Each structure stands twice: as C-alpha cells, then as structure tokens.
Amino acid sequence: MRHSQQAPRPCASGGSCSSSCLPAAPAALLALLTLFAFSCDWRSDGAARLEKLYPVPEIVEEDIVIPEVDLGDVGTTEGLQGWWVLRIEEHGTMILGEIHLTDLFLVRIPAGGDKAELTFCEQLVDMPQAGGLGATEMPDALRAALGKVPLELALDVEALSVKAQEIAWTWGIQGMKDPFGDPIPTTPEDPLVWDQDEDKNPGVTMHVLAPEGDRYMVRREVLDFAEGQVSQDNQWLIGKLEFDIDEGAVGYKGSETLKTVAAITPTPGGNIYRLRRVGTDPDGEAPYDCKKLIGDHLGIFQEAPEPAEE
Amino acid sequence: MRHGFLVIFPLLFMVASASVALAQSWTDMTEFSGYLDSDVRFLVEDDRGATAGDGYRFDMNRNDLDLKLTIRPFDQVKAVVDSRLRFYGFNEAATLPELVQREPIDPYSLYLDEAYMAVQGFLFERMDLRFGRMIQTWGSADQFNPTDNLNARDLSDPFNYSAKVPNQMVELSLYPTDWLTLTGVFVPIFKPAQLPPSAVMGFAVEYDAGGCFAKAPVPPLSTADVADLEELFGAVDPCNLNFVDPEVRTLTPDSTIENSQAGFKAAFQAGDLDLSLSYYYGRFAFPVAYTAVALVDPSTRNPGAFDVKYVAEVMYPRMHVAGADFSYSAPWLFDIGFVGEIAVYFPEEVVFGMRAYQQGSLVTEKSALNVPSDPFIKATAGFDYTILPWWYVNFMYVRGFFDEFNDAYGIRNYGVGATELKFFEDEVVLRLAAVLAMDDLSATLNPQLTWIVLPSAEIALAGLIFLGDTEASDPLDYAAKEKFGQKAAGRSTVALRARVTW
Numbered sequence A: 001m002r003h004s005q006q007a008p009r010p011c012a013s014g015g016s017c018s019s020s021c022l023p024a025a026p027a028a029l030l031a032l033l034t035l036f037a038f039s040c041d042w043r044s045d046g047a048a049r050l051e052k053l054y055p056v057p058e059i060v061e062e063d064i065v066i067p068e069v070d071l072g073d074v075g076t077t078e079g080l081q082g083w084w085v086l087r088i089e090e091h092g093t094m095i096l097g098e099i100h101l102t103d104l105f106l107v108r109i110p111a112g113g114d115k116a117e118l119t120f121c122e123q124l125v126d127m128p129q130a131g132g133l134g135a136t137e138m139p140d141a142l143r144a145a146l147g148k149v150p151l152e153l154a155l156d157v158e159a160l161s162v163k164a165q166e167i168a169w170t171w172g173i174q175g176m177k178d179p180f181g182d183p184i185p186t187t188p189e190d191p192l193v194w195d196q197d198e199d200k201n202p203g204v205t206m207h208v209l210a211p212e213g214d215r216y217m218v219r220r221e222v223l224d225f226a227e228g229q230v231s232q233d234n235q236w237l238i239g240k241l242e243f244d245i246d247e248g249a250v251g252y253k254g255s256e257t258l259k260t261v262a263a264i265t266p267t268p269g270g271n272i273y274r275l276r277r278v279g280t281d282p283d284g285e286a287p288y289d290c291k292k293l294i295g296d297h298l299g300i301f302q303e304a305p306e307p308a309e310e
Numbered sequence B: 001m002r003h004g005f006l007v008i009f010p011l012l013f014m015v016a017s018a019s020v021a022l023a024q025s026w027t028d029m030t031e032f033s034g035y036l037d038s039d040v041r042f043l044v045e046d047d048r049g050a051t052a053g054d055g056y057r058f059d060m061n062r063n064d065l066d067l068k069l070t071i072r073p074f075d076q077v078k079a080v081v082d083s084r085l086r087f088y089g090f091n092e093a094a095t096l097p098e099l100v101q102r103e104p105i106d107p108y109s110l111y112l113d114e115a116y117m118a119v120q121g122f123l124f125e126r127m128d129l130r131f132g133r134m135i136q137t138w139g140s141a142d143q144f145n146p147t148d149n150l151n152a153r154d155l156s157d158p159f160n161y162s163a164k165v166p167n168q169m170v171e172l173s174l175y176p177t178d179w180l181t182l183t184g185v186f187v188p189i190f191k192p193a194q195l196p197p198s199a200v201m202g203f204a205v206e207y208d209a210g211g212c213f214a215k216a217p218v219p220p221l222s223t224a225d226v227a228d229l230e231e232l233f234g235a236v237d238p239c240n241l242n243f244v245d246p247e248v249r250t251l252t253p254d255s256t257i258e259n260s261q262a263g264f265k266a267a268f269q270a271g272d273l274d275l276s277l278s279y280y281y282g283r284f285a286f287p288v289a290y291t292a293v294a295l296v297d298p299s300t301r302n303p304g305a306f307d308v309k310y311v312a313e314v315m316y317p318r319m320h321v322a323g324a325d326f327s328y329s330a331p332w333l334f335d336i337g338f339v340g341e342i343a344v345y346f347p348e349e350v351v352f353g354m355r356a357y358q359q360g361s362l363v364t365e366k367s368a369l370n371v372p373s374d375p376f377i378k379a380t381a382g383f384d385y386t387i388l389p390w391w392y393v394n395f396m397y398v399r400g401f402f403d404e405f406n407d408a409y410g411i412r413n414y415g416v417g418a419t420e421l422k423f424f425e426d427e428v429v430l431r432l433a434a435v436l437a438m439d440d441l442s443a444t445l446n447p448q449l450t451w452i453v454l455p456s457a458e459i460a461l462a463g464l465i466f467l468g469d470t471e472a473s474d475p476l477d478y479a480a481k482e483k484f485g486q487k488a489a490g491r492s493t494v495a496l497r498a499r500v501t502w
Helices: A028-042 A046-052 A141-149 A290-301 B001-020 B024-027 B197-203 B222-233
Strands: A044-045 A083-092 A099-110 A117-126 A150-154 A166-170 A203-210 A212-225 A236-254 A273-278 B030-043 B058-074 B077-088 B107-120 B127-134 B165-175 B178-189 B213-214 B241-243 B248-252 B262-270 B275-283 B289-300 B305-314 B320-329 B336-347 B347-356 B361-371 B376-388 B391-399 B413-423 B429-438 B443-454 B457-469 B493-501
Touching: A044 A046, A046 B289, A046 B347, A046 B361, A083 A117, A083 A236, A083 A290, A099 A290, A117 A290, A141 A203, A166 B376, A273 A290, B001 B429, B024 B030, B024 B058, B222 B347, B222 B361, B248 B429, B289 B361
Parallel strands: A044 B347, B241 B305, B248 B305, B289 B347
Antiparallel strands: A083 A099, A083 A273, A099 A117, A117 A150, A166 A212, A203 A212, A212 A236, A236 A273, B030 B058, B030 B493, B058 B077, B077 B107, B107 B127, B127 B165, B165 B178, B178 B262, B262 B275, B275 B320, B289 B305, B320 B336, B336 B376, B347 B361, B376 B391, B391 B413, B413 B429, B429 B443, B443 B457, B457 B493
16 A cells, blocks of 8 residues: 655754754744745655555455366376476566466477477566556467477476576577577578568567557567576476576567667566476376466466475 | 726726716815836747747737725825736637637726725824735835745736735734834735746647657656666656646645735845845745656557646745845945845745656556755845936846745755846837846847837837756756746747827
8 A cells, every 4th residue: 555645744954843944034924934834844745646546456466266177197207307388487577567488398308318408388477566568479470480389498307307508598599699698680681580470470479468559579688597496396497597588679560669678678587497307108198288278377386386496 | 807997997897987087076185197118019030839840929918907096085084996907819719609608709807906004103103004905016126026925926927027916904013103114014825936837838738850759857856766667667658648738737725824924024124235134934936846656558549549638736835034135226336336235034944746657557656855944145236327317227147936846956056147228318229138147058138129109199119038958968867957048937039019198
C-alpha cells in the first residue's frame, strides 16, 4: 500500500521553523513572523494525490489449479543418463516494467553422463505491467529453427551435477569468432546475419502483437549456469543461473517502432534452471516431445525443489 | 454576465446623462471618464503556432468601450464603477442555428474593472475604508513588482503586462502621521491570473506535417525520468498514437477562510524617499504543475493504433511574502529616479507526480520535487531618467518574472529597458522597450509609434516581437525552454490602435 507524505515535517534546513527557516526580517514585521511558521508544513504531494485518484489495486492472485502430471514409472539409474526436461526461469526489467522469461527444452543425457543435449521447445514471455504493449508471439518456423540447433551443457560425472559454465545461445547469427563477446550484427547486410528460420528475411522473424508487425532480429543470450544440485532420488537437478541478453532488429515489417528493441536488465538472484527426469534410457524413444512438454510443464515442475542458498 | 451588462450599461448611461440634465449638485458629485479603443492585430510569423504554417493572419479585431463613473454623494463618500465593454470582432458562429443569433456572430463580454465604495474618516478621522471590487498595486517599480500579489495579473493581452484581474476586497488605511501610512487588505476569495492565449501551447501536443504525433509537453521531472517516458512512448509508431489534446484541470482552492488572502503595508515618506514594508499571505496566482496521467488504450476506431488521453492538474501554491520597496528621486544626481523592490517568498512545497497506464495497468510512475519549500527571492532594481525634455529612458534588473515561482523552471534574471523619444512638440512619441532573458538570451521587443492626432485622440502602431528558439536546447529538460523563445510565450504581432479618451 502506498503512503502519502503529507505529515508535518521539519524545514528543509533542518532547523526549527521559527528560527533558521526564516531570514532576518525587518523589525516592523517581526510580529508577523509567527505566521511564517505555518508554511513549513505546507506540502502538496502530486504523487500521493494520484494514488488517491487512481488507487493501485492490491493484486489478488487467484488460485491457479495446475493439473497434476503423472510421469509414470520413470525408473532410476545411478548416473544422470536418460531423458529429462529443462525449464529455465529468467526475470528482468525493461522500460515496460517487469519481464519474466521461461525457456523449455527437451534434454537427452547419453550414456556416460558427461553432457546434456538440449532441444529448444518454447519460450514463454510474461510482461505483466506492459498492458499488452510489446507482446510477442513466436512463429512456428522460428520455434522449429531454434529446435534444430543443439545446445550442450557439460556435466560433472563424478558429482552427478551440471558444471558451472557459460553458454552462448544465438538466434539468427552464425560465424561469430567469439560468440560470447563479439558485437551482434546491427544491419541485415552483416555477413553474420543468418536467415535461420529460412523465411527469406534477415535473422529470425518474431511476430509482435502490439504494435502489430514482424521484427527481423538477432539475439544472443549468455546463460551463466551455477553448479547444480541433484536430488537424493536422482529425479531433479536444480541450480541458479545469471543471464545477459543482447538483441536487436535488422529489419521489420509494420510499424517503424519495431526496429526498437527494449533492453532487458536482468534481476540478480532468483533466476533458476530445473531439470526433471522423465526417462532413463537415452537410446530409447523420448517419453516427451515439445508439444507435450509445453502442455505439461506447469504440472511437471510444480513440485520442484528450490536450489540451496549459497 | 452578458445579460448583466444589458442592465448595468444603460444604467451607467442614464446616470451619466442625468448628471448633465439634472441639478447642478449632480454634476458636482459625479465624474465621468473613459475611453474608446479599437485594436487590430496581425501575426507576423507562422512558426510559433500550434501547427507549422499558422500565421500571417489577423489575430485580433477588438473594440473596447470603457466607462468610468465616480459618484460623491457626500464629501467623505465615494462610489467608483469602471466597466468595459469588449467586442472581439471575430465571427464564432459555426452552425446554421447560430447564424440566427447575434452573440456568436459578434461576440462580446463585459468587464467590471472596479466597483467599490470609499469612506474617508471611517471610525477615526485618520482612517479610510474601501470596500468592493478593486485593483491594488503595491511596490515602487514599473510593472515588475514582486511585492504586488493581492490582484492576479491579467496577461490576456500580451501588449499589456500591467493589467490585473479585479477582485472583491476590504481595505483599511490608517494615517497616524504625515509620513506614515498603514494599510491592511483582506481578500476573501482567491482569483487566479488570466493567462495569455499562447499559454495553452505549454501543454499542447505537436504533430508533424504528416499529422503524426511529434512532441508532448515535457513534465517537470528529471531528464532521466523524461527519457524513460520518451522510450516508453517510443515503443509505438508515432503515427499510431492518437493523442487527444491534453486536458489541464486547475485545482481552485476552496472558499474557506484559510484560502483567503491578506496583506499589510507600512509606507514611509521622507522627502524624496518613499519606503514600504509589506507582508502578504495567499496563493501564487499562476498555476504550477502538480499531476499528470497518460492513459493509453487500444483505439476502437483504428485497430493497431492507441488512443492517448493526457490529463494534467495544476494548482496554486500557498505562500507568505515579506517585501520591501523604495523609490527615490536624487536631486543631487540630475534628478535620476531610483527604484528597488525585494520580496522573500516562503512557498508551499509542491511535489509533481506522473503516471502512465496501459489498458488500465500502471506502466510507470514518476515524481519529482517541483517547488521546494526553501524561501526564494524575487526582486527589481532600476532607474529612470529624463535626459532631455524629449528623451526619457529607464532600465531595470528583474529577478523572477511574473509567472516564476522557483519551480522546476527556476527563478531567472531579466534586463528590462525602455526609451521614449518625443517629436513635434510631443505630438509623435516613439517608445522602444525590450525585455532580455539573461539566462538564455531570448527577448521580446516592443516598439511603438504613437501619433497624438488631437488632444485626447491618438493612433498607434506597435509591435511585439519574440526572439529566441522555439525548441528547447535539451528536449528532455523542463528548464531548457527559452523564456521568450518557447511558443507558450506568445506570437509575434503588429498592432494598429486608435483611442480616444475623455
């Protein structure tokens, strides 16, 4: 709840109102000086008035019923090999307020358990304060194109854990000498720009709902994974991460403002990755596909343990 | 109001004519004066309006009839009525039904500049009372009087800085000695200043040649906060932003006694020196930015576009003002006249708040201290001198223009100068006046050539020219607007006037 600041307060000079707030006055006006003391409490607070005129309602979160997901008999192994699903939760702020990103991946950990092969499925974007402005919708072509590019996480076989590591995940860019540090392209003519979704437009195409149009963009996300922790039952692998997103438009169709991409400032702490085992045989058929993961992810991850505080 | 005129004006004429026709005692007890003034003005630029290319047209076609009647029914009693009938000269009929009425075709209004009674020797021999609708002028400087706050300014005519909005008040004057006058004034109801027509430009949204949104008024926030807001609205194609012209609401103080005004003055006279000490309690008569809200919603008429409604509030902060002023004619120094006036303002603190909503959701919220509670000074100091019988000059340094209140725009410094040259036995008068804003070097020039055709009849050709950049040096900085360069200051105009007085 917001509070107005209309309570009487000392003068700006910090002294008592009847003395240091006032300069020496002519003798003939001394009798009037007591009147001046009242002015020290005068205050009109426009911010408080706006809160009175337009009170910000308390947000009452409705109980969301998340359907339970029965993964069946997932099985157990001594190592990490098998099938997993991964959810990465990133939180930040931008000019339109908070932004929350959720990336979903299918994960295969081959026998040996020294790496995890990630297949991108979906990115969910929530901007609760933007009122729809800047909302995006990922086209199927982009989703599929990103899914074709394998990402790998290095695992610690001994500790049964994700190693602390950074990975650079690029969209619409190829051929960077240093994918972590090279500047991302800014023009469609830049040879680094890659029509990854093969729609004949530079970079990848993201559909923007408001203002409506297509943004042809490039993007680099550096994910800095902290070492993970495996659960005792070997069903969960949880850890923290930090992230840095660098993105820009190299073309657009529709409103000219689509060429402007608002910067995202990561919120430190609270960014988490969670892996949940969904199968034990990495060479067998994947028990989950992207469509099923997108439908079930709330249920799959609702009982996820939290990473331990450092 | 207009119907009131229908009653009052004939009465004035009847009384005036009666004063001639009736007994001698009536002519002794009445004075009748006034003037007739015709004023035609033409805009001499087209870049200071709401849209580029608006200009080089007539801006005023006004006729004023001023009738002032002073009645003395008894030696110590006086009644003063000063009324002004103003015809604007522009047709305002916009629909066929309006064409059957005279008022829209020939709009007018009635001003009652003064209407008060005065009693000499009220209660005591050395006490006077004035009660009614009056205009007070305190201070010794020419027009720029920081101690003069009882009546709000009337800046509706940019050529006339000295006009004021009359108000009802009670004045008691006491004359304990020949060299001391004590005056107390009580003004029950606050009245704000009347702003020039250009003032709305201070809150206007501007559009480019293609009709797309170009610029919104800069709020009194930090440049970083204004940059945030620009970025917020920059996320939308300006051609998809349907800005409804801002609605600026004024928060008029309630009619309570706390919102009444009072002033006290002690005026001393010693030879060639006049000195006054004064105190005023009331409100600053020019509006100060208080709140602003931008409400952004998807356009129902134009899919993909957004309607933006901008609602701002302005208020009139309370203040105490302690003042002192003097005027002195120096016989030992060529009779140069010196004036000085200083006022210490103790203002109400004002915090400006701003919010933006998108489809009812709060997108951003900003606030900044607009008027600090710290006391500040407004002052005027200058001299005037008649160099030769036909050549007069004056100059003043002014700290704080009429409308400045140490808000985010600040208190600024000005040089005000005028010279008057008289030719042909005072039949032709050339007056050149200028105000220079020392902080940003913008200026106004006010040349005027007056021909006294015959005693009581004059014709004048005058100009009011604004010099300066209409664009702020920093578009994100509320204080970067040039005082006289910004469009809200006014339009460059040439006037042709004729006046007869009686």
